[in-house]
Amino acid sequence: MDFIELMVAETFKHLHENYSQGELAPLATTSVIEDDVNEYPAEPGILYHLQKSPSLFVIRTLVSQNIRDDYQKIMDHPEEYPSLRLLEGGTIDLEKKLRFFLLDNHLQAEIIHDQISNRRFPVNEEMMCNLSDPGFSWWLTKKPNGFQISFTLSVTSSDDTVKLGPIGDQQMALRSFQLMETLLQKAGLNLNIQNETNRVQFNDGEEFLLEELKDLFEFGLIGEGLENLFKLLARRINGHSQLETLWLYINEIAAMRRFWIQVQYDLIN
Secondary structure (H helix, E strand, O other): HHHHHHHHHHHHHHHHHHEEEEEEOOOOOOOEEEEHHHEEEOEEEEEEEEEEEOEEEEEEEEEEEHHHHHHHHHHHHHHHHHHHOOOOOOOOOHHEEEEEEEEEOOHHHHHHHHHHOEEEEEOOOOOOOOOOOOOEEEEOOOOOOEEEEEEOOHHHHOOOEHHHHHHHHHHHHHHHHHHHHHHEEEEEEEEEEEOOOOEEEEEEEEOOHHHHHHHHHHOOOOOOEEEEEEEEHHHHHOOOHHHHHHHHHHHHHHHHHHHHHHHHHHOOO
């Protein structure tokens, strides 16, 4: 229980200090700090270069355990980091090309790097999705008694649908959601999670839990209610290995979603 509570407390502290419920663009990110590189955080995260054309964009990423140190190294010798492609188009405004995004730990950065680095993404994914090419994003659709997560656009197209981005692997998600339902039932809590073809339905549960999970997917936020839920589960469930696995997965989902919100913000601005 001590391990679970420590993870929950540290994660919630990080989110509380760096993110606002009303802000879609994370505060703990920037494209350039003009005055002094020493103002960069000496914390783990992702350094990235967003390259955009009229129809496609690519995200070149570098996992960092210390944003400040790695930023300085890259600015001093950008030619030693060819994977970032910073020298394409010349050496002007290199500091504006290189951005960073803070994360809880470098393992989350590794997961984001593996998920999106060097992949080509269409700028207007919705116009390209069809049954043969369903796209890369997950989609959230709000329902009267819950919400739905779809892994293709072809199964949902209402006005209440939100594009979440490439949040993760579908099969891992299905296994994790099934584990979540099992652990909640063991603790005497109700939440109906229906795994269907290319989508998952979350409904018929406590209102606070449905809202917390919806905010997790929509905004990448882990709220106090979800924090307290995992503390409760730690007390009620014997053996914490599965619970720890689920908690780490939820944090990975949140981190990936927050990063993708930042990418969408960068594309617009």
